Amino acid sequence: MSLKRFLRRSRWDDERARELEAHLAIESDANLARGMTPQQARDAARRKLGNTTLVREEIYRMNTIAFLEALIQDLRHGIRLLRLNPGFAAVAILSLALGVGANATMFQLLNALRIRTLPVAQPEQLAAVRIAGDNPNRSGSFNGRHAVLTNPLWERIRDRQEAFSSVFAWASPEFDLSTGGESRPVDGLWVSGDFFTTLEVVPMLGRVLTSTDDRRGCASPPAVISYGFWQRQFGGSASALGRTVTLDGESYSVVGVLARDFTYPRARVDMIATLPMLGSYLDLRQVHLLTSIGRLRPGVTLEAAQRELVSIAAQLEQEHPRENAGFSVTTRPLATDLLGDVRRPILVLFGAVCVVALQHLATTAGSP
């Protein structure tokens, strides 16, 4: 009641002003009946009522102070009750703390996923390039639920597009580190030449892979390793640079170590090598294995990029009508792309945590 009045003090004041006005009118009527002139009647009524502004001010103040007093009373009452019953107090405080904590955690998760997404420069400029539609009319293998690009498609799109200042593609294999005997799997990435330059990632040690590494037939193909792998395999020694690692039976030389916080595109990537090492596998038109990401040119909107990609897709369909029938390409912000599958469960979880927090409040408020 008092909170309502506190929040609606102005409306209350209007109400009071009208009420006092009515009072004056009634008193004037009475005075008229006693034989006064209208002017006298009005003046006498005013004198009797006193200063209406003061009356209104007093009521306004009552609404304000009453609210604050009630608040203080409630606080005192609450503290007294809690002191009387420390066990209940502990449970109440604990459950509220857990509720708040859970909410904060979920918010942090949402925040990290939605707002800050990636440990790379200006992630909001990044957009994923994909084949349009969830169930595209294409045969062959797919990487995940969404159709990604084949290497021939990727190369054509890369060469023709202008909306992105740079684009890269990656595939995520599991490498085998063993040189024979028992296999030693490690999470890895095949990346195109512009992977690191587009993400603007700098290495902690040595160098990253560049477009000059992105060609077939390298004698000693380069590989970049994660901080974790560097620690585990090389004891964090600088002499790791130039050492040889064996991936799926091929020898690579370690050229760089990534910073500790590098967690793209997955939390754990230990070994990164260049796409061309896939060799003739890349020429297969049925193998959809590449996820493609581009950094939008300054001033180019996502819509403009989308239009360009659609027209490139139309060209590709014309050039290879049988293979690319009904083919189209779409793009969307990388954050949306990464979150696409998990955003809903996370939002549901967040909602659930909010409901639990409300329940905490309700039970705590209702218990004493």
Next chain:
Amino acid sequence: MPKRGNAPIQGELLQGTLDLLILKTLALGPAHGHTIAYAIEHRSEDVLQVEHGSLYPALHRIEDRGWISSFWGTSENNRRARYYRLTPEGRKQLTEQTNRWDEIVRAINRVLRPA
């Protein structure tokens, strides 16, 4: 602030009992502020002067406690006026406070006029 007035009998005692007088007046039926003041003055044979300026804050305070409720109605002279009526809680308060008042008066009388 026109609360502390200079009317004949209108000291702290009336201030403290104004709420009770209002409740008693409203026990007879809904009334607007002007009628309440008039009724109190009339029934006390003009000994008690209700300062109108303190009447409305009092009404507001009592309404806040839930002892009376208000609504807009039309006065006997066809004017819009805010009417007050006693709530069941207010009726209970009236009985309690009347008893309390009687107690106080008896106590004071015992002091003033020892038997």
